[in-house]
Amino acid sequence: MAVSPTKGAGQPKAKSEPAVYGLAGWCVRGWLDLFGRPVRVLGSERLPDSAAILHIRHDASFADAVALTASSPRRVTCLISRRQLRGLQPLVASSLGMVCYETEAARWHSALRTCTRILASGGIIAAFQESEAGEAGEAEGHTGLSLAQEGWLSAFPEARSVILPVHRFRPPAKHEEYLIHVGVPSGAAEVEEQAGLRAAGAKWDENVFLIEAPILDRLLRDFEQALREQLQKQWASGPARNQKVDGFRLSPGAAETLRRVNRAEPETLLELRQLLDAEREDRRECSLARLRAQRGRNQLPAIWRALIWIETVLGFLPACYGALNHALAGLFLALFNLARRGKPSPGWTWGVRAAIILLCYIVQILLVDRLMGRAAAGYYAVTLPVSGAYLWRYWWLLRRRTRILLLGVRATTLAALAERKRERFLQRLRAILDAGIKPVKAAQSQ
DSSP states (O other), X not given: OOOOOSTTTTOOOOOOOOHHHHHHHHHHHHHHHHHSOOEEEESGGGSOSSOEEEEEOSOOOHHHHHHXXXXXXXXXXXXXXXXXXXXXXXXXXXXXXXXXXXXXXXXXXXXXXXXXXXXHTTOEEEEEOOOTTOOHHHHTTOSHHHHHHHHHHHHOTTSOOOEEEEEEEOXXXXXXXXXXXXXXXXXXXXXXXXXXXXXXXXXXXXXXXXXXXXXXXXXXXXXXXXXXXXXXXHHHTSTXXXXXXXXXXXXXXXXXXXXXXXXXXXXXXXXXHHHHHHHHHHHXXXXXXXXXXXXXXXXXXXXXXXHHHHHHHHTHHHHHHHHHHTHHHHHHHHHTTOOOOSSOOOHHHHHHHHHHHHHHHHHHHHHHHHHHOHHHHHHHHHHHHHHHHHHHHHHHHIIIIIHHHHHHHHHHHHHHXXXXXXXXXXXXXXXXXXXXXXXXXXXXXX
C-alpha cells in the first residue's frame, strides 16, 4: 500500500538542505536585499511538513521562481522549462535546486524521476500554470504542471494530491514589496479524477490580489476615454476631423481581456493606471506652466525680458565668485540651523548670522594675507561684501524673473514627456489586448 502524503501518516520528511543550496539561497537573498525589492511570503504557515505541489497561477517566470525559492521558509523545488532560461540563469537555477525540463523524451523522464524522488522524500514541488500561448510540445501535456502531477502519481499512486494555489503580486514601483500568497489546498479530489490539472485549476483563478470590481470598472472607463482621446487626435489631422468619437466604446472582447489580466496579473493594470495618471499630471503642470509664462510675459515688457536674459548670462560668473566666497559662512549657518527660509525668526538670530559671516570674512582675509600678501588681502576684503550683495541679487533674479521666462521651456519639456508617457501607455495597452484577443480568435477558428 502506498504511503499517504499526509502529515503524521508516516511519510518521510524532506532531507536536510545541501550546502550549495543554502549558500546559493543566501547569496540570492543578499542580492535581492541590496539591488532588488523586498520579498514577503503570505500564508507560509499553510506549507505542509510533508510532500505537496504548489500551483503557481501565473505564466512561467525565472524571476518568480527565484523569489519563491529564496524566500520560502521550506525548501521549494521549482520546475521550469529550459527554454525559459537565458545566459547564466541555468547555473543559478541549478544552484537553487530547480528542475529544468525539456520535451525531449529522455530528459523529460529524467526530470520526472527527480520529481518523484523529491515528492517521495517529503519535498515540495512548485509548478507554473500552463500558458495559453504555449508551444506545440506544451499543448501535448509537456508542462511543469503535468510533470508535477505525474511525479505525484509515481510517488503516491493511491494518495490524493496535496495542491496549494500560489499567487504573486509584483507592484510597478521598485521599492514596494514583492508579495507571494500561498492559498489553502483545494480541488485535490477532482485533480485525481482528471487527466490533467487544467479543469481543477479553474477553481483557483480568483487572485487574492485582484482589483475590486467597482475600481476595475472605473479603470476600464479611463482606458476607454484615453483611447477615444487618441482616436480624436489622429482624426484631427485627417479628413475625418469633424467626426465625433463619443459613440465609441471598449469592445466586450477587450474588456474581458483586461478582466482576465486582472485575475492573473493585476499589477499590469496598476502600471497602466500609473502611466495614465503620470501623463495627465504632466499635462496639468504643462498647462499651468504655460499660463504662468504667459502672465509673466504680459507683465514684463520686451526690453525688460531682454535685460533679464543678458544679466542672467553675464552675472553667472560673478555670482559663482560670490558663492565661493560665502561657502564657509553658508556651511556654518546650515550647521547651526540658521539658514532656513520662509519661517519667522527671532531678532537675535540675525545678529548671530551677521557675527558668523563677519567671523568668516576675517578668517578668509587673514588666509589671503598669509598666502598672497597685504595688498591682495586689501582688495579681497573689498570684494567680499560686494560679491555677497550681488549673490543675493542674482538669487532673487533667478527666483523672481528668470524662472518665469523659463516656464515656457518647462512647458515644452513637460508636453514632450507627457506625449512619451501616453505613447508608452498605448503601446502597453495594445500589447495586452493583442495578446489576449489572438488566442480567442484561434480558438474560434478551430
